[in-house]
Amino acid sequence: MLIELIGTPRLRLRRFGPEDAAALAAYRSDPAIARYQGWSAPVTSAAAAELVGEFAAGDPGRPGWFQYAVELRATGELVGDVGVCLAENLRQAELGVTFAAEHQGHGYATEALRAVLADLFERRGLHRVSAECDARNLRSAQLLERVGFRREGLRPDHTWLKGEWTDDLLFGLLGADWTPPPPTR
Template sequence: MYPQTSRLRLRRFRPDDAPALAAYRSDPAVARYQGWSAPVSPEAAAQLVERFAAGDPGEPGWFQYAVELTSTGELIGDIGVRLHDNLMQAELGFTLSRTHQGRGYAAEAVTALLERLFAEQGLHRVSAECDARNTASARLLERVGFHLEGRRPAHSWIKGEWTDDLLYGLLAADWERCHPVVRPDGE
């Protein structure tokens, strides 16, 4: 079962998601702090969707969740999770269409996914990093419980310039203090 809230559903990508993915990933404001460059062609989006749909969220490596509105089924973004080989830790990243930013959707989707990662998959730690100039993403990570663990000055070469990276982490124990988990086995 994929995470769901009253407003959002996280699910596997489908072929018909390609046009929406191409649209929001082609927005220069959305792509600004990301590893891809806008525009994203319809062909490239179709290939991405095919690759995303083939992933397995329980296996090591990246899995990309589609984020859709439950009310309309509209694809509004995606969240990637890279599960480590040890199956006890992961990294995450998120992208939301500009027209849906500022409404709490990203925090809601990330929170629902963290609940799944900690409560259902039993992860010990989730980490994230972001461009230090991306203050909205940094605030979101802190709002959902991540702790700033460090800053790597001029660490990433993105779009023709060196950027600082902010490193965030969240331990299962810290998550559970703020979000009590009811495990299926009763522990």
């Protein structure tokens, strides 16, 4: 069993393990999930196994990206991932999130992001967390605002992605503005 790094009543956020490769390949191969992301669908089994190996080697306390595997406590099913890129100064981070289509709309991404933000601000004492998304990805923008991020800007035609220029929405959240979620029952 893999060790839980962050937990909520419904979710376990943990390090990736080899057994996660098939589920990762499945949800990252969904064209609707990959549409606004930096990878293209499908994600092969070999590519997923390589990604899982890279994710498993990460260290959540060191600068750079660390990818949390998000699984349901009730079933142990991998439902998505949350990435945190810790800055060299260990006081700032950027985050990203990907969830399987069939597990969207249940509050899991909101719950996972709130738990990660609580860890970053309350336990680690970060000053600021930022995020960005394709301006057409309204669900991601709404998710970021729901967990407390403020929209800070728009970069028109900023990213060349999958054969087209895309606009990026920029979001930020200061530790001083972080409001912990109410306790769950």
